[in-house]
Amino acid sequence: MTPLEIGLTLFGTLLGGGVLFWMIQVDGHFRRYSKEAAKERERQALKLELLLETTTGLSKDCAALIHTQPKLKGLISAHNTISNLEASLDSDFGAPSVRVAAEQLLVAIRGMLSTHSSDGDFTVSENNPEPGVMALADRLFSLFSDLDIHGPKNLALTALEARRLGEIAHSLGEDGWARACYKEVASNLAPGNIASMRCLASLAKDSADIEEEAHWVSEQLSQLPDDTVLLRRLSVLKPETAERNVQRLEALGKATPADHSFVSGLKERLQGDSSDQSLAAVEAAIEQNPTVEQFLLKARIHRRRDEPLLAIDAVESGLNLPGGRQHGESWALLAQLLCCDSKRLADALKASVHACALNAGGTNLILLKSELLERSDRIDDSFEWLESVLEKDPTNSIVRTELSQMHTFHGRRSEAWSVLEEAPNWGEASLHIQKGRLLLADYDANRDAGHSDTEILSAAETSFRDALEVNRESGLAWLCLGRCQRLGADISEAKISLNRARRLMDDPLIAAEESLIAIDEGRIDDAARLIDEADIKESKSLVIPYVKGLISAKRGHLSEALDRFNDVLLSNPHHVRARLNRITLHLLADDVQTALDDCDWLLMTYPTLLLAKLRRGEALIQHGIFDEAEKEIRAVLDEQPDNEVALTRLGACLLAQGRAEEAFIPLNNALNLNSGYPEGYYQRAMLYLEMGEIDSALSDFKMTAKLAPKHIDALLRISAIHHEKEEFEKAEVAWRKVLDVDPDNKLARARLDEARVTLAKSA
Numbered sequence: 001m002t003p004l005e006i007g008l009t010l011f012g013t014l015l016g017g018g019v020l021f022w023m024i025q026v027d028g029h030f031r032r033y034s035k036e037a038a039k040e041r042e043r044q045a046l047k048l049e050l051l052l053e054t055t056t057g058l059s060k061d062c063a064a065l066i067h068t069q070p071k072l073k074g075l076i077s078a079h080n081t082i083s084n085l086e087a088s089l090d091s092d093f094g095a096p097s098v099r100v101a102a103e104q105l106l107v108a109i110r111g112m113l114s115t116h117s118s119d120g121d122f123t124v125s126e127n128n129p130e131p132g133v134m135a136l137a138d139r140l141f142s143l144f145s146d147l148d149i150h151g152p153k154n155l156a157l158t159a160l161e162a163r164r165l166g167e168i169a170h171s172l173g174e175d176g177w178a179r180a181c182y183k184e185v186a187s188n189l190a191p192g193n194i195a196s197m198r199c200l201a202s203l204a205k206d207s208a209d210i211e212e213e214a215h216w217v218s219e220q221l222s223q224l225p226d227d228t229v230l231l232r233r234l235s236v237l238k239p240e241t242a243e244r245n246v247q248r249l250e251a252l253g254k255a256t257p258a259d260h261s262f263v264s265g266l267k268e269r270l271q272g273d274s275s276d277q278s279l280a281a282v283e284a285a286i287e288q289n290p291t292v293e294q295f296l297l298k299a300r301i302h303r304r305r306d307e308p309l310l311a312i313d314a315v316e317s318g319l320n321l322p323g324g325r326q327h328g329e330s331w332a333l334l335a336q337l338l339c340c341d342s343k344r345l346a347d348a349l350k351a352s353v354h355a356c357a358l359n360a361g362g363t364n365l366i367l368l369k370s371e372l373l374e375r376s377d378r379i380d381d382s383f384e385w386l387e388s389v390l391e392k393d394p395t396n397s398i399v400r401t402e403l404s405q406m407h408t409f410h411g412r413r414s415e416a417w418s419v420l421e422e423a424p425n426w427g428e429a430s431l432h433i434q435k436g437r438l439l440l441a442d443y444d445a446n447r448d449a450g451h452s453d454t455e456i457l458s459a460a461e462t463s464f465r466d467a468l469e470v471n472r473e474s475g476l477a478w479l480c481l482g483r484c485q486r487l488g489a490d491i492s493e494a495k496i497s498l499n500r501a502r503r504l505m506d507d508p509l510i511a512a513e514e515s516l517i518a519i520d521e522g523r524i525d526d527a528a529r530l531i532d533e534a535d536i537k538e539s540k541s542l543v544i545p546y547v548k549g550l551i552s553a554k555r556g557h558l559s560e561a562l563d564r565f566n567d568v569l570l571s572n573p574h575h576v577r578a579r580l581n582r583i584t585l586h587l588l589a590d591d592v593q594t595a596l597d598d599c600d601w602l603l604m605t606y607p608t609l610l611l612a613k614l615r616r617g618e619a620l621i622q623h624g625i626f627d628e629a630e631k632e633i634r635a636v637l638d639e640q641p642d643n644e645v646a647l648t649r650l651g652a653c654l655l656a657q658g659r660a661e662e663a664f665i666p667l668n669n670a671l672n673l674n675s676g677y678p679e680g681y682y683q684r685a686m687l688y689l690e691m692g693e694i695d696s697a698l699s700d701f702k703m704t705a706k707l708a709p710k711h712i713d714a715l716l717r718i719s720a721i722h723h724e725k726e727e728f729e730k731a732e733v734a735w736r737k738v739l740d741v742d743p744d745n746k747l748a749r750a751r752l753d754e755a756r757v758t759l760a761k762s763a
Helices: 003-068 071-090 098-113 131-146 159-172 176-188 194-206 211-223 228-237 239-252 257-269 276-290 293-305 308-318 326-336 343-356 362-375 380-394 397-409 413-421 429-448 454-470 475-487 490-503 508-520 524-537 544-552 558-571 578-586 592-605 610-623 625-640 644-658 660-673 678-690 694-707 712-724 728-741 746-761
Strands: none
Touching: 098 176, 159 176, 176 194, 194 211, 211 228, 228 746, 276 293, 293 308, 293 326, 308 326, 308 524, 326 343, 326 362, 343 362, 362 380, 362 397, 362 558, 380 397, 397 413, 397 429, 413 429, 429 454, 429 475, 429 578, 429 712, 475 508, 490 508, 508 524, 508 544, 524 544, 544 558, 544 578, 558 578, 578 592, 578 610, 592 610, 610 644, 625 644, 644 660, 660 678, 678 694, 678 712, 694 712, 712 728, 712 746, 728 746
């Protein structure tokens, strides 16, 4: 054999041996695995047999449990149906149709409700749904929401089932569903069903829906007209039916003094009834059963009858009853009754403290307590009280506004702004109004200093318009807007705003604003009539004597005007406009020293008040202290180089010092700034007169009279120049104009006679 053949033979032999060995090994493994599988099948069979035995036992136990607890069958049925619906909603094939869902839900609902044996009236039922029912119901209402079902109308429930479902819904807090269930019963399934109407009334009461509750109480009364509880409840809900309901109780022989007292109390609150009959009814109720509420009602009737002492006695009697001192409304009324008696200020404050501690009287009592603290010279305590209220309730815009206004009155401008800016929201009109007031105060301060900052005035007007966007019916916002428009010389719009304010509220300050408009328009008699109207309604506001002072000054009644401004400053020494006007009156009366005292007070209190410096300069000129006067006026011009009034006063001061040529510069500058300023022309005319330029002086005097027809000094100068120039015809006309303005002017009358005589001789 060749080597190749020998190799192939050996390879074949080895390959065959290997395959045979592998087959023997595989057969051994297969036999071993077969034996193990047989053993495993035996074990599994044994386990299956045990499982079947256990399942059979559990099935027997469940059957026995259902037989002994029949309610479980319904719960199990409901659970299975709900689970199927939940699975359907979660599947990829979409939600079931409404019809199929309604059929399945009906099965679930009936299975669940069959376990809850109740009449469905939660107002009287003490049988609360079981935890299992509540758990299923919770899942059921979730399904209702997923299926967009909001009522029982298409569920084909019986009246009893609907009431039971409503009761369960109420227990779960699903009052919308409860209301729908009971309405379905009362309207369609069983009209006139008392239980459903009772539940609907209770649901309306819980939601504070007075009209809805009154409707269902009335519906119950149509079925039970003699039910005293329903009659009394309807009286509370619909006060207009109270008297008729009490008459029904009287017919039934079940009316009590408390019922008559209740009717009297309604009349007192709604109609202001303070008749003897109402008082007698309340006193009868007190005699039968004295309560703090009845004494409070008696006190209110006495207050309405303008019998404050009896009202105080009544409310104090109620407070002395057991537990009466915890009645906050009684303390609130007592505080209101005592607050006007200065001798009992401490008692009024004590009552307000008790009322506020008991959260009675609302915001009005909060503000009253603050006022009483302030009147007791406890200013800091008043501020702290309002601040503490805001800490607890930062959204109380009325208290925030009052606190800001108090800061303003006491000169704390930054604090006033800070309180306002800390408001968490600006949804109340009062906040916008107070912001506008602060801006107006800034405008007034700038105006007093000689600035007319139109931007601030515009911002104030914007704030009042913001208030009107929140509440179009705010009379105060219209009043303040009218004031802004008056200050901005938009008189026609101001009149419209004030007319709207008049329609919305009866406030004397409206008449005061209209009076100021009349003054601006030169209608002095109308201004006097309007401010008198305001004075009749309100005698405490300082605006009234201030405006009366302006009117007296316009009429030339200087002593009366001075008295009015004195009254204002006596009440409020910081009334800058009144003090500035008083300075002018003192200068007109040649009481220069008193005028200087007022100027010094203003500059000590308000060192940057430029108008006070200007007034002081005028007083010093009149006093003959020209150097110091010039210094004061130049200090004003350093701050306000374009102040035409200060420039004119500087010209007059220089002229008084004999520096006529220097005086021309400020006077011409003043007229360049304001060509319609009559005092500028008058002072320049005096300058021309000093320099002997009579014709130029006459021209400026005439311009002064043209711009200010009642400028008596200019009229006198014109008349004198014509008289001295022996232009008697012109002089006669000029002297007549003087007498038209000042009929009692002796010089004018004497010179007029001279001119007439001269003209007669030359005729």
